[in-house]
Amino acid sequence: MRRRDYGQYCGLARALELVGERWALLIVRDLAVRPHRYTDLLEGLPGIPTNVLSTRLKELEQSGIIERRIAPAPQRGVLYALTPAGHELEPAIFALGRWGAVHMGEPRPGEIVTPDSLIMNLRAIFNAEAAAELTASWEIHAPDLVVHLAVTDGKLEADVGPAPGKPDLVITFRPDELPSYQELIQAAKCGLVELSGRRDLLETFLRLFTLPQPA
Known part of the structure; x- marks a missing residue:
């Protein structure tokens, strides 16, 4: 599969040549959460053909954006992880994610939410300015998911997973399926969640992780 060449000496054109192919940025998105096995990526990207995933991984590795690592004991096998150059894409992914989130509208039939996409959406919409000098922790529970x-x-x-220590507030969300962050925020605003711990931190959570309204 030949990579697209735009024939322009331009930073944006070069970036699109490296990560603009279908599925490439979603692979980078998932690896920005944590290293993944090939099977993890395949599970987290339903709909991607196996030959396309293999091709994208090869292209991203050749471009110096991802690398292979040996899984630490007691695991075995190969993990794919972002290189330092790959991590430099995170601000661009967050910016695209915030822009896209404002224009998402209602879920379309067949669209799903994955744990990695939920984490990256929460990272993208995080209001760092409102969090200045704050120290607090939350654990979110939903069916088949803890973050x-x-x-x-x-x-x-x-x-993804439980907090390393005891969280200040546990928010339990009980939908029929893994929620999008919009559904989670809306349920929290409407009081349709169970709380354990410092209940005052729910308002803090909403202040830090709610998207501004589109212009």
């Missing part, structure tokens, strides 16, 4: 968010002196860490 944690921790702000330390205004800096956010967010990942």
Whole structure:
């Protein structure tokens, strides 16, 4: 599969040549959460053909955006991870994610939410200015999913799984399926969640993770 060449000496054109192919940025999105096995990526990107995933991984590796690592013991096999150059794409992914979130509208038939996409959406919409000097942590529970968010002196860490220590507030959301962050925020605003811990931190959570209204 030949990579698209725009024939322009332009930073944006070069970026699109490197990560503009179909599925490429979504692979980078998932690897920005944590390293993944090939099978993890395949599971988290339903609909991607196996030959396309293999091709994109090869292209991204050749471009220096991702690298292969040996999984630490007791695991075995190969993990795909972002290189430092790959991590430099995160601000651009966050900016695109925020812009796209404002224009998403209602979910279309067949669209799903994955744990990695939920984490990256929460990272993208995080209001760092409102979090200045704040230290607090949350754990969000939904069917088949636990994620944690921790702000330390205004800096956010967010990942799949339970919090490393005891969170300040546990928010339990009970939909029929994995929620989008819009559904989670709306349920929290309407009081349709269970809370355990510092209940005052729900308002803080909403202030830090609610998108502004589109112009």
